[in-house]
Amino acid sequence: MKKRTFPLEKVYGLIEPGPVVLLSTSRNGRPNVMPMSWHMMMEFEPPLIGCIVSNRNYSFDSLKSSGQCVINIPTIDIADKVVGCGNTSGATVDKFEKFALTCQPATQVDAPLIDECYANLECRVVDTKMLAKYCMFVVEVVQAWIDPRVKKPQTIHHLGYGKFMIAGETVKLKSKMR
Ligand SMILES: Cc1cc2nc3c(=O)[nH]c(=O)nc-3n(C[C@H](O)[C@H](O)[C@H](O)COP(=O)(O)O)c2cc1C
Incomplete structure (x- = not known):
């Protein structure tokens, strides 16, 4: 076995969960958006998602004060915009204007669909017990939207340091997991 040690700070890139998503929020009527890859499913129904949003980000205060957000799932065609939103802050930049992203009103929450x-998931914060220690919000998806024309979404998955994996082939196996 010729394995080498792997730096602990890069481990997350091996275990990285689902797609990079765009978390949109609204504060005082002004929308904002940030990419987020540190998230995890926690329950099937109602769907619960754990989201780590650093308290250094403008989005943290928006999500904490409003208790509402939309988790938007982008594909490779807008990857440059996604990264651009991660290199700027809503504290100083109108990212919707700068990256030509289109807001649409949500039906259940005060935050825009992109x-x-x-796909767009309208969410409400339902648990902040882990907020102080881990900046973790547990959100419940209260309304979900999908574009039926997109048959094989090429979602993007963060590997760290500017590298991304694009979702590709799917296989069907005899798994008991639903
Ligand atoms: C691919 C990618 C994934 C990211 N994932 C997260 C994350 O899970 N949590 C987080 O707090 N910041 C994450 N960031 C960093 C924020 O998106 C970044 O700090 C952003 O500028 C915050 O914007 P805001 O200040 O407008 O909220 C990520 C950035 C990129 C490019």
Whole structure:
């Protein structure tokens, strides 16, 4: 076995969960958006998602004060915009204007759907017990939207340091997991 040690700070890139998503929020009527890859499913129904949002980000205060957000799922065609949103802060930049992203009104929450994303999940914060220690919000998806024309969404998955994996082939196996 010729394995080498792997730096602990890069481990997350091996275990990285699902797609990079765009978390949109609204504060005083002004929308903002940030990419987020540190998230995890916690329950099937109602769907619960754990989201780590650093308290250094402008989005943290928006999500904490409003208790509402939309998790938008982008694909490779807007990857440059996604990264651009991660290199700027809503504290100083109107990212919707700068990156030409289109806001659409949500039905259940006060945060915008991003039209360019193939799926949008309207969410409400339901648990902040882990907020002080881990900046973790548990959100419940209260309404979900999907573009039926997108059959094989090429979602993007963060490997760290500017590298991304694009979702590709799927296989069907006899798994008991639903
Ligand atoms: C691919 C990618 C994934 C990211 N994942 C997270 C994350 O899970 N949690 C987080 O707090 N910041 C994450 N960031 C960093 C924020 O998106 C970044 O700090 C952003 O500028 C915050 O914007 P805001 O200040 O407008 O909230 C990520 C950035 C990129 C590019």
